Amino acid sequence: NRGDESGSKLTVGVSMLSMQNEFIVNVSDEMEKKAKELGVELVVVDAERSALKQVEQIESFVAQQVDAIIMNPCEVEASSPAVTRALAANIPIINVNSETKTQPTAFVGSDDVESARIAMRYIAERLGGRGNVIMIHGYMGQAAQLKREQGAREILQNYPGLKLIAHQSGEWDRSKSMSLMENWIQSYGGQINAVFAQNDEMGMGAVKALTAAGLKDKVVVVSIDAIPDALDAVKKGTLDATVFQNAEQQGARAVETALKAAKGEAFDKQVLIPFELVTKENVAQYLK
Amino acid sequence: MRELLQVSGLSKSFGGVRALDRVRFTLRAGEVHALMGENGAGKSTFMKILMGLLTPDAGEVLLEGQPLRGQNVHEVLRRGIAMIHQEILAVPELTVAQNMFLGREKDVAAGRWGWVNDRKINQLAAQLLDQLGLDLAPTTPMKYLSVAQMQMVEIAKALSNHAKVLIMDEPTSALSDREVGTLFRIIQDLKRQGVAIIYISHKMDEIFAIADTITVLRDGTYIGTRPAAELDQSTLIAMMVGREINDLFPASTAHRGEEVLAVRNLTRAGYFTDVSFEVHRGEVLGLAGLMGAGRTELARAIFGLDRADSGEIYLKGQRVLISSPREAIRRGIGYVSEDRKALGFVPGLSVQQNLTLASLRSHQKGGLIREQSERTAAAAMITNLRIKASGPDQPVTYLSGGNQQKVVLGKVLLTSPELIMLDEPTRGVDIGAKFEIYKLINQLAASGLAVILISSELPEILGLSDRVLVLSKGRPTALLSKAEATQETIMQYAMQH
């Protein structure tokens, strides 16, 4: 409302989970695009996966009296104080992509738990409900890792025939997960029927290791994010499936919502953008 | 006299090295007991065991009848034994006063709430420094002191302990005669108070000046104990070395040739001023002066380690600007530092690698070291200088002081210098090795090198130099010919303002 009265550009502070993550960078780019279109000034900062840093960044935004804040939370609990601080200063704060425990002004995104459910359900179907599954975690203890694990385990529980024979952290990293998979191939070899990697980077690493060992044909690999590399792999058939999150929608809707909130206009308190399973059949529509 | 300390059957090995083998020793109150032996005889090891710094393999140590074994340094200090260590053990970042009372703050200067009372420490330090005639602020950081000043502080530190037994392991190695005089006066005082002193030195004249009793070690074994009055220099040397050394300063056969180095009005503010001299082939130029006279700084400036503020340096008539040791070496200047630990050798490298370090470029092809060539050069130097080492691959750290000194000298000689500057070349070196280094200096001069000899031991200067340049507080006060140079004249000019 302040910005509107003075006639100058509105400023929106944005704190992103990690600008080293391709999907997050995409969301951020879409936000910039939308902001330009709407004539809003964005101040984008990178929390580098640290909730503390994120809280501090929001504190700085509050001190600078921005008109609205968009936060892509690092953690459910630990990023909550940021929401509290913003609300206490009467600055609207919009969570994008994932949630915090404290209710923000509005939420734009999708439920990470759901993405893992989609992925694991696909595995269950491919294996006909029977087989040995391996899970590669993200960085242990982070919100995305916890939620994706939760979703995967929910589905596993519904399929008693699916056995989780091993799971380790690949730290969201392609080379780590590749080494991990190489070692697992040594210990489990032909027993592995499917791999669920909590993001595409790690999924690609697993695919590399399996291909090198000549096992890719026998193992189903599914991951999440639908980064271009993964889409390519799905097209080629090396990666069996990935789960698409709509970066464009998330980014654009977040900026729109922030703007409306700042101007005091009506807005949706919750904008849910669904995940979509990407397989060889429908990959063409996601490839740009 | 009362027996303070009784030692029997003391043995200590380092890995395979038997540093001490069933050594016995008795110390009486009020005596100065000299402990003599060649480099590596085991003297320092013995003393470190007394202090609780090393654990012996076997043997018994009684202090006033009570066993001393298995105690830590702190306890030993409390029971009244203090030591001036051979290598200077200073904490560079702490002040003089803080160094002097290190480890005893609670005893001498407990402040409120267990804090250290630095004002008290500074007062106490100032008193002691004054007593030693040392013109030093107690608050000066130790790192700004010269080696000599540090050694005096170490002495003050040991004295401040008010110990019953005072161990002095080569306390005068970095001191010039004036400080040595002060130290000797203090030793006499302590004797009168009944303090027993164990005195280790390689300087014969000191031993005969102050020692009451002399014990000799050789290769870690006990050779004998005699009253000093019953011994003369050659008997003592024979006990130590196992052979006789007669004429310590062999006659020189060198001829003075063309001029190699000329220095004109060289000045480095605060260190030396307006120094001019020249050195010729085949000549040994002695540089004499008191501690802090600026001799080391002068040599460092010539060698390119420090920069002079003004003045000129000529090499064989040509004006040169030397900005780094690299350049100095290329131009045929060699420098053997007084501080062999800091500037002389690289402890981790072997004897051979240290020897060839400065001349390695002449043993390489395309960057690869020609091992045969390197080995030959090193072997020749080991033979020529009679370096006592188990082999060229022995780490230089395990060598005795004298042999380390020879390695540093060998390193410089392998760069084929035309001028060599030797700064305190016999510091901490035993009598046998000293003799060999003296012979070597003469040989170097005879082979046509120009030699600058910096030494705080006047006999050395007098015995080896063809001419003597005397510095006082950084200013040249006299250039004496061999005939003019006597102990008295040199001292007179050295103290002149």
Added chain:
Amino acid sequence: MKSTLTDKVPLRRIGQYGIFLALVLICLVLALITPKFLTVPNLTIIVTQVSINALLAFGVTFVIITGGIDLSLGSMVAVTGVVAASFAHPDTYPLVVPLAMGLLAGVLIGAFNGFVITKSKVPPFIVTLGTMTIGRGLALILSKGRPISNLSDTFNFIGGGKVLGVPFPILVLVVAFVSCSVILRKTVLGRYMYAVGGNEQAARASGIDVSKVKMWVYTLSGGLAALAGIVLTSRITTGQPNAGVGFELNAIAAAIIGGTSTSGGTGTMAGTLIGALLIGVISNGLDLLNVTSYYQQVAMGVIIIGAVVLDSFNRTSAS
């Protein structure tokens, strides 16, 4: 000749605070470029944000002065945070329990570091790198890999509350700074730290129990890391098992920027505080100027190197 020695001391003092001048310079530049910088709320935020890194940096300053290093700081932050959080749920224990347990955890890990380092000859780098990994594992085990939330308001006051308008973390910082300075400059222990780092042999020959001093510094480092862990946990109102990753490097950087030498024997708490503030101010300034994330990293590195280069030239010319 002696007079030149005494003259040198004040010059040295200025040299020592060259990094302070660098800090002032950077602040001036920022104040000129952006009006948002030199405001009370912004400065308050900077100091609050700096507090955690400063607490860690104080601890590691002790360690580095003795010639050691502590890479386990970040993991200790996580472990102690998780431990404290486990006891900090509302209506369970009084506030003192989570605090005591968190501190205990830090002190124990620190003491373990000290114990291994003094009893074996293993370099501190390896020991604390090991504890870094172990600590991270412990934090995850204790929390079962999940953030521990729902903490009491009294506990959350530590990180989020204010006393007379001053954020509580700043008060913690001030108290810690004063205490650490006193330990270092006024006590026998502090003196011994310099001695051990400056010349370990000399310290031993002076009858100093070198192992005891080392035990102390690693334990102190653990205790301060626990304090940092508690402040952090309270600030984000969650015990986060993956908190503090990489904190050790920032803390060590603050100490070294502030003039503590990795070879031991030198360093002051004031210097370390300035080092931590420098990092905090640069980071805040780059955010205020809206420098893009990637370029921020480049700028951060360049400015830090630049500041220390400035300091080092200052020092060289002063001595």
Added chain:
Amino acid sequence: MKSTLTDKVPLRRIGQYGIFLALVLICLVLALITPKFLTVPNLTIIVTQVSINALLAFGVTFVIITGGIDLSLGSMVAVTGVVAASFAHPDTYPLVVPLAMGLLAGVLIGAFNGFVITKSKVPPFIVTLGTMTIGRGLALILSKGRPISNLSDTFNFIGGGKVLGVPFPILVLVVAFVSCSVILRKTVLGRYMYAVGGNEQAARASGIDVSKVKMWVYTLSGGLAALAGIVLTSRITTGQPNAGVGFELNAIAAAIIGGTSTSGGTGTMAGTLIGALLIGVISNGLDLLNVTSYYQQVAMGVIIIGAVVLDSFNRTSAS
């Protein structure tokens, strides 16, 4: 007395390889527990996985021998990987171009490190910590924060191909090991590295151009980091701007475990290789045994500390 000194050298040698015994011991235990460990494919995989860390560790061994440190390794891996990947798309440039450009990037960053360290008095820790941040920023800027994929098959052969059944990274490792050993043990430069690290002042007084030696080691470290970056990029067939985070600590750990002292002047390439293998074997073994993630970290830390403690006691008793 002299003869006994010669006796000591072989003893010292064994002491030096105490860590080798630790490695053998761990391998034996693993072979006994799980039959999957001692198989040709598994051992091949271990060595392949170790190659990247070993390349970095070789470089940092040079640096540490001269008494320095290099924290920018991980970031250099990222930058060089991104640079190489940018030139490695199919049907664009011949293979030599991405390789040359990657190496050039590493060498330039390394030389920058060396330049700042020798020209100013800034501690290597700060300079390379700065370059670590700068490098990460550069990698993100160059790649716009996105992985660079679609690389040519010839390029991907480096990380994924085999020659006579031997994975190519192992060949790179062997060549690098031999070259680095030769540099360290057979060349004038190698000798000078030991001299500079062992006693910098003495090195200078011996006419060694200390700055030049330091320039060399940081540049070598950059070059080897580039090699590691290229192998990694090719192995995962993508230039990742966020690759290599934390790699520097593992590389430094390998060097120190292998007997390189952080105070400079000692170290061998064989020791470093053993150190890297030790870390690799433990990590592989824990995966094979399917130790739960959290406990893996604890076990990793404990075993590494344990191995080095064993080694240090071995050394002490030998000397």
